[in-house]
Amino acid sequence: MTVLVLVEHDNASVKDATLAAVTAAGKLGEVHALVAGQGAQAAADAAAKIAGVAKVLLADDAAYGHALAENVAPLIVDLMANYDAFVAPATSNGKNIAPRVAALLDVMQISEILSVESADTFTRPIYAGNAIAKVQSSDAKKVITVRGTAFEKAAKDGGSASVEAISGKGDAGLSSFVGAEISKSERPELTSAKIIVSGGRALQNSENFHTIIEPLADKLGAGVGASRAAVDAGYVPNDYQVGQTGKIVAPEVYIAVGISGAIQHLAGMKDSKTIIAINKDEDAPIFQVADIGLVGDLFKVVPELTSKL
Amino acid sequence: MKVLVPVKRVIDYNVKPRVKMDGTGVDLANVKMSMNPFDEIAVEEAIRLKEKGIATEIVAVSIGEAKAQETLRTALAMGADRAILVTAEGDVEPLAVAKILKAIVDEEQPGLVILGKQAIDDDSNQTGQMLAALTGRPQGTFASKVEIEGDTVKVTREVDGGLETVSLKTPAIVTTDLRLNEPRYASLPNIMKAKSKPLAQKTPGDYGVDVTPRLATLNVSEPPKRVAGVKVADVDELVAKLKALGVAA
Numbered sequence: 001m002t003v004l005v006l007v008e009h010d011n012a013s014v015k016d017a018t019l020a021a022v023t024a025a026g027k028l029g030e031v032h033a034l035v036a037g038q039g040a041q042a043a044a045d046a047a048a049k050i051a052g053v054a055k056v057l058l059a060d061d062a063a064y065g066h067a068l069a070e071n072v073a074p075l076i077v078d079l080m081a082n083y084d085a086f087v088a089p090a091t092s093n094g095k096n097i098a099p100r101v102a103a104l105l106d107v108m109q110i111s112e113i114l115s116v117e118s119a120d121t122f123t124r125p126i127y128a129g130n131a132i133a134k135v136q137s138s139d140a141k142k143v144i145t146v147r148g149t150a151f152e153k154a155a156k157d158g159g160s161a162s163v164e165a166i167s168g169k170g171d172a173g174l175s176s177f178v179g180a181e182i183s184k185s186e187r188p189e190l191t192s193a194k195i196i197v198s199g200g201r202a203l204q205n206s207e208n209f210h211t212i213i214e215p216l217a218d219k220l221g222a223g224v225g226a227s228r229a230a231v232d233a234g235y236v237p238n239d240y241q242v243g244q245t246g247k248i249v250a251p252e253v254y255i256a257v258g259i260s261g262a263i264q265h266l267a268g269m270k271d272s273k274t275i276i277a278i279n280k281d282e283d284a285p286i287f288q289v290a291d292i293g294l295v296g297d298l299f300k301v302v303p304e305l306t307s308k309l
Numbered sequence: 310m311k312v313l314v315p316v317k318r319v320i321d322y323n324v325k326p327r328v329k330m331d332g333t334g335v336d337l338a339n340v341k342m343s344m345n346p347f348d349e350i351a352v353e354e355a356i357r358l359k360e361k362g363i364a365t366e367i368v369a370v371s372i373g374e375a376k377a378q379e380t381l382r383t384a385l386a387m388g389a390d391r392a393i394l395v396t397a398e399g400d401v402e403p404l405a406v407a408k409i410l411k412a413i414v415d416e417e418q419p420g421l422v423i424l425g426k427q428a429i430d431d432d433s434n435q436t437g438q439m440l441a442a443l444t445g446r447p448q449g450t451f452a453s454k455v456e457i458e459g460d461t462v463k464v465t466r467e468v469d470g471g472l473e474t475v476s477l478k479t480p481a482i483v484t485t486d487l488r489l490n491e492p493r494y495a496s497l498p499n500i501m502k503a504k505s506k507p508l509a510q511k512t513p514g515d516y517g518v519d520v521t522p523r524l525a526t527l528n529v530s531e532p533p534k535r536v537a538g539v540k541v542a543d544v545d546e547l548v549a550k551l552k553a554l555g556v557a558a
Contacts, residue, residue, distance in 0.1 A: 068475065069438065070447050092468040096450045099403070099438035108404045108523035111433045121527065126431055127326040131335050134528040174447035178463065178474040191469075195556055220556060228487070238453070238488055239471050244429070245487055247469070253556050263325060270535065274554060276547070282540075291538035294547050304544045309557045 001029030001119060004079060005053075006088040006097065009035060009043035016192040017089035019050065019153035024146040025087040026052045026154070027116040033057070033161070034079065036072050038065030044163045051158035058163050063170040066177035067093050073100035075168035080105060085142040090248075094145050107139035112248075114150040128244040128267035148191055149250035149271055183237050185224075190242070193223030195253045198242055198269070201229035202258025202279070202298060209235045212298065213257060216306045225249065225269075227259045243268035258298045261286030278302065310420025310457075310479070312355040312364045314389065315410055316348040316371050318380040319430040332528045335430075344380045347425025349387075349492040350485040354423055354455060356388035357490065363457050364421075366390050370413055372397060372406050378508065385503035386495030392508040397520050400431070405513070405520040407439035412516035414444050419480065421462065426451050426484040437484035447477035451486040 003025040008015040018033075025031045031052055035044040036059040044058040057079070063071040076097070080086060086101055088094035090112045102109040113122040114132065121136045122144065190196065197217040203209050209230070217224045225247070226240040242249055244267035254272035259265060261277070261284055269275070270289055277290035280297050287293045294301060320326055321341040329336050344352075358364035369384035371377040372395040381392035395409055414422060427434035441448035449455070449464030453472065456463040457479075465474045467486045495503070513520045541547045551557040 066473075066475075069441075069450075073442065092451060092466075095434050096438065096448070099435035100442040100448065102435070103404060103407055103439035103442035106404075108402050109433070109435050110524065111435060125532070126529070127320070127335055128429060128432065129532060130326045131328045132530050132532050133526050134530075135524040135526055137524050139523050173478075174445075175449075175475055175477045178476050180468075180471065180473040182471040232488070237471065238467055239469060244432070245427075253551075253554060264322070270532075275535075275538070276550075287538075287540070289535050289538075291535075292547065292550050293538060293540040294544070295540065296543075301544055305547060308544060308548045309551070 001084040002082070003028050003031050003085045003087055004076070004083040005031055005033050006076070006086070006094060007033050007035045007043065007047050008089050008091050008093055009037060009040060011037050011040045012042045014043055014046045014050065015091070016153060017091045017148040018047070019156065020148040020151040021087050021089040021146040022050055022052050022154040023151040024113065024116055024144070025085070028085055028119060030054050032083070034059065034076065036064040036067070036075060038062050048161040048163050049157050049159050051155040053159045053161045056161050056163045057166045059166050059168055061167065061170055067097065068175050068177065069097045069100045070172045070174040071170065072097050073104060074172065076101045077104045078168060080141060083141070085144060087144045087146060090145040090147050098143055098145050102143035105141055105143065107141055107143050108137065109143045109145065110135060110137060111145050112147040113144055114147055128263050129270065130263065147248060149248055183239055187217060188221070188223040190223045190225055190240070190247050190249055193249070193251050195220050195222035196225050196249055196251045197222045197255045197257065198225035198227065198259060199230055199235070199257050200227040200259035201233060203230060203235055206235045212302050216302055219306050219309045227265050256286050256290070257302060259286055260284045261289065310364060311366045311368065311417060312358060313414065313417060313419035313422045314348070314351050314355045314367060314369050314384065315422070315424050315436070316352065316369055316380050316384050317345040317428045318342050318371065318373055318377045319345045319428055322346055322429055328529055328531045332530060334526065334529050342376070344383050345425050345428045347427060347485050350487070350489050351423040351425050352384045352387050352389060353490045353492040354485060358457065359388065368393065368417060368419070370395070370410065372401055372409055374398060381508055382503050383495060385506045386500040387493060391506055393511060394508060395511045395513060397513050400522065401520050402522050402524065403433050403435035403439055404523065405518060406436050407443055408518045409513055409516050410440050411443040412518065414440070421479060422482045424482070424484045426486055437482055441482040444482070447481045449475060449477050449481060449483045452483050453486050453488045455483055455489065
C-alpha cells in the first residue's frame with residue numbers, strides 16, 4: 001500500500017503534527033509526502049529528511065500558497081489515482097482539506113485516529129473522548145486524519161527522499177486569501193510543548209493571566225493554555241484554548257490552574273502524562289483526573305510556587 | 310438570499326456519556342438530547358443575517374430519527390421560517406448527510422449554507438467540507454466572523470496559530486466556530502408560533518441517497534481510566550513533586 005501524507009508547513013519548515021501523521025501512515029505502507037505551497041522548496045527539503053518518507057511531491061504554485069481547500073483538494077484528488085490512502089494531521093488545515101478530498105473520492109473520512117489496528121481498522125475518540133470507537137472502513141481508498149498526540153513523532157532526520165516537482169489545476173477561482181492575524185509567542189507551541197500551564201476563569205482577568213500564569217510557565221519553559229471560559233472572557237486569544245473544540249494536547253506535565261475540569265476541557269488534555277491541578281474548590285471535577293492536586297487560592301499558591309522553583 | 314441551516318439532534322453537552330456494557334455504543338436511552346451547540350450558533354447567524362436584511366428566508370434541515378422534529382421546532386422557535394425533516398433510522402454518516410444536503414441545496418438553491426463545525430457526538434468535523442465538495446462551492450470553515458459583501462462572503466476563520474480571513478464567492482458553505490455568536494433563547498410565544506410553521510417530511514429515498522454506513526463500528530469502549538492521584542498539602546510538597554518529575558531543578 002502506498003500512502004500520501006499532507007505536510008503541514010510554513011514554507012520554510014515542517015510542523016510537528018506532520019511527524020505523527022508520518023508515523024501513522026508508516027503503519028499502512030510506503031509513505032509519500034505532499035508539500036503544497038508557494039515558495040515551499042525549503043519545506044520540501046525538510047520533509048525529505050523525515051525518517052520513513054520515501055518520496056516528496058512538491059506542488060509549488062501561488063494557488064497553493066495559503067492552503068485553500070478549494071485549490072488543494074483537487075490536487076490531492078488527482079494524485080490519489082496512484083495511492084491507497086490519504087493521511088493528514090488533524091490540524092485546522094488537515095481538518096479543512098481532508099473531508100473535501102474524501103467527498104470528491106466518495107469515501108467516508110476516518111477522523112482523528114488514535115491507533116491503526118490494521119489496514120482498514122482504526123480507533124478514534126467520540127463524545128468528547130468519553131468513548132473510543134473501533135471502526136472498520138469498507139471504502140477502497142482511505143482518507144484519514146491523525147490525532148498528533150496519539151502517535152510518536154517520526155524523526156526529523158535520517159531520511160533521504162527525493163523531491164519531485166508536480167503541478168495541479170491551480171486556482172479553482174472560488175476563494176481567495178485576504179489576511180491573517182497570527183498570535184506571536186516566544187513560548188513553546190501548545191501541541192508540542194512538554195509542559196503546559198493552563199489557566200481558567202478563576203484568573204478573573206487578562207492582567208492576572210499575565211502576572212500569575214505566565215511567570216510560572218516561563219520558569220518551567222512551558223507553553224500556556226487556557227480553558228474555554230478564560231478565552232470567552234477575553235483573558236487570552238482563542239488559539240490558547242485546550243479542549244474538545246480547541247487544541248488537543250498530551251504533554252508530559254499539564255498544570256491546570258483555576259480550571260474546574262468540564263468534560264469539554266478534559267477532552268483536550270486527559271492524555272497528559274501527569275496532570276497537576278491547583279483549585280480552591282476541593283470538589284472540582286479536575287481533581288478526579290489529577291495525579292497531583294493542591295487545594296488552595298491560586299492567587300497565593302501560584303506566585304509562591306513560581307518563587308520556589 | 311435564502312439560507313439553509315442543517316441542525317443535528319445530539320446528546321446534551323452537559324451529560325456525561327455512558328458506554329454500553331456490550332460495547333455496541335453509547336447508551337442514549339432516557340438521556341437528555343438537544344440541538345448540537347455549533348448548530349445553535351449556525352441558526353443564530355442565519356437569523357442575524359435576516360435581521361440585517363441580507364437573508365430572505367431561513368430553511369432548517371435535520372436528518373435522523375423522527376424525534377429530530379423537536380430539534381427543528383427549536384430552530385423554528387429561534388427564528389427559522391420553515392423546516393425539512395429527512396427521517397432515517399440509525400446513525401447517518403457525514404458523507405450520506407452531505408449527499409442528502411446536496412440534493413436539498415440543488416432544490417432550494419440557497420445563497421449560503423451554515424453548518425456547525427462538528428457534532429459533539431461523533432466529533433467528525435466533516436459534513437460542511439463534504440457538502441462544499443459535492444456542490445462545488447467554496448467553504449469557510451471554523452468561522453468566527455461572517456460578512457456578506459455583494460456576491461462574496463468574507464469569513465474570518467479560527468486556525469491553529471490565530472485567525473485567517475478568506476473571501477468566498479457565493480453561493481458558499483460556512484461552518485461555525487464557538488465564538489461566532491451567542492445564540493438566543495426561544496421565547497415562549499415564539500415556541501408556540503413555531504408549532505404552526507411548515508415542516509416537510511422526507512426520506513433519504515426521496516433524494517435518491519443510499520445511507521448505508523461505510524464505516525462499521527466494531528466496538529465502543531471506555532477510554533483508559535486515570536488512576537486516582539494524591540493531594541499535596543502545600544506548595545513545598547508540590548515543588549518536591551515537580552522536582553521528582555524532573556520538570557523543576
